[in-house]
Amino acid sequence: MEFKDHQAIYLQIAESVCEKILNGIWKEEDRIPSVRELGTTLGVNPNTVARTYEHLQQREIIYNKRGIGFFVTPGARREILTSQRKQFLQEELPGFFKKLDLLGITIKEIEDFYNKHTQ
Amino acid sequence: MEFKDHQAIYLQIAESVCEKILNGIWKEEDRIPSVRELGTTLGVNPNTVARTYEHLQQREIIYNKRGIGFFVTPGARREILTSQRKQFLQEELPGFFKKLDLLGITIKEIEDFYNKHTQ
Amino acid sequence: MEFKDHQAIYLQIAESVCEKILNGIWKEEDRIPSVRELGTTLGVNPNTVARTYEHLQQREIIYNKRGIGFFVTPGARREILTSQRKQFLQEELPGFFKKLDLLGITIKEIEDFYNKHTQ
Amino acid sequence: MEFKDHQAIYLQIAESVCEKILNGIWKEEDRIPSVRELGTTLGVNPNTVARTYEHLQQREIIYNKRGIGFFVTPGARREILTSQRKQFLQEELPGFFKKLDLLGITIKEIEDFYNKHTQ
DNA sequence: GTGGTCTAGACCACC
C-alpha cells in the first residue's frame, strides 16, 4: 500500500480500517488482522499498526481480547458513520461552500461534475 | 485569530491573505502589513508570518521591495483563482465525491444544504 | 463473567476463588471445578484457569491430586485471611490514605459511605 | 525517579504530572517541561514522555502550542479532581468495602489507622 | 528550540 505524505501513516491505516468496516468487509465482532500481520501486509512497522489500533480502540471502533487479538466493536459501523457525517457536515462543508463562493464555482457545476464522475 | 490543528499555521495565514486578495480587500500593488505587524495582530511569531510571505512570494502572489515591504503582485487575483480552481477540481473534488458515497450523502442533499446555507 | 482490563484475567479468577473459600462456599478439602469446567463456565481458555490454579497451588491455597482434581488445602481460609490482611494493611492502605488527601475526601465521608453502603 | 513495575512508566509519569497540577506546583496556563527535558530529568526516553503528554492531551489536561511546548489547560485541576473522585467513588470504593467485609476489618479500625498515619 | 512520526529491535505478560 502506498501512503500520502501529508498525513501520518497510522491515521491513513485507520481510515482504511474504517472503510473496510463501512464496506462490510470486516463485520462487527470479526477479528481483524494482528498488528504483525497487517504490518507485514502493508510493509509497515508493527508499532505503527499498533498505534492505529490503539487509536481506533479509544474511539471504540475496535476492542481487544487479551492474548487473542482485536475485534470490531458491535455498533462500530454506525459509530463511524455518525461521527464522520457529523465531522463532514460541521467542519468540511462550510469550508467547501466558502471555497465555491471564493472561486466562483456554482453548485450546478459541482452537480454536473458529479454526474460525469459517477457515470 | 484561532488556528486549526490539522494544518500548518503559516499555511492558514497564507489562505487568509489569499482570501483578502480574492475579496478585493487587498488590491494589486497594495502594500500589505509588515511581518511584524501581522504577527502581533494574529498573536503569532513574526517568523511564522515571514514564512507565509516567503511562500506567497514563491507563488508570485506577493513581491518584496527591500526596505519597504510586501506588495500584491499585479495579476495575483487571477493567479490565485486559476491555481486554486485547478487544485480544487483535480484534488479535492474526487475525494469529496468519494466521501459522499461512503457516507451515503446524495448530491441533492448537498445542494439543499447549500441553498439553506446561502440564504 | 466479565473481567476488568487493568489486571490479568488469571489473577481475577484467583481472587474469585479466594472469595469463594473465604465465604465458605468452597470448604477445606472440597474438590473445586476442573480447569476445563471452570474455563467453559467463565468463557475463558482452560490454559488461563490452569495458570490460576498453578498460582494458587504455589500459595498453598489449593493442592492437586493427580488424575483427580484440585482441592482446597486445609487451613486455606486462615492463610488467605492473614496474607490478604497483611497485603492490605501494608500496601493498599497507605495509597488509599494518600488518595483521600489528594482528592480532599475525609475519613468521615468514607465512614458515611460505608454505612450507607452496608445498610 | 523510580518506577513501579506493575504499571506502565508513561502512566506513572502522567500521574505525577496530575499530582503537580493538583498540588498547584504547575498552574493553569503554565508551560510544562518539554518531552526531552522531562525525559532526561526522569532518566527516561523522550518517546515515553511524549506518550504521557499525548495521553494527557487527549484527556484535555494539557494542550500543545505548536513549536512551543505543552501547557496546562485552564480548568485542568478541576477536571482531574472530578474525574479522579468519580473513578474513586465508583470503582475503588465498592471493592474496598467488599474487601473490608471479606477480611473482617471494621471501618473503625480503618479510622484508627488513618489517625495514626496522619499524626 | 518544539513536538510528531516512524523504524528496528527488544522484552514482557498473557492467552
Add this chain to the structure above:
DNA sequence: GTGGTCTAGACCACA
C-alpha cells in the same frame, strides 16, 4: 501466538 511497553535513533515540519 497475541498486544503492550520501552529504548535508541532518526528525520521532519514547525515556531
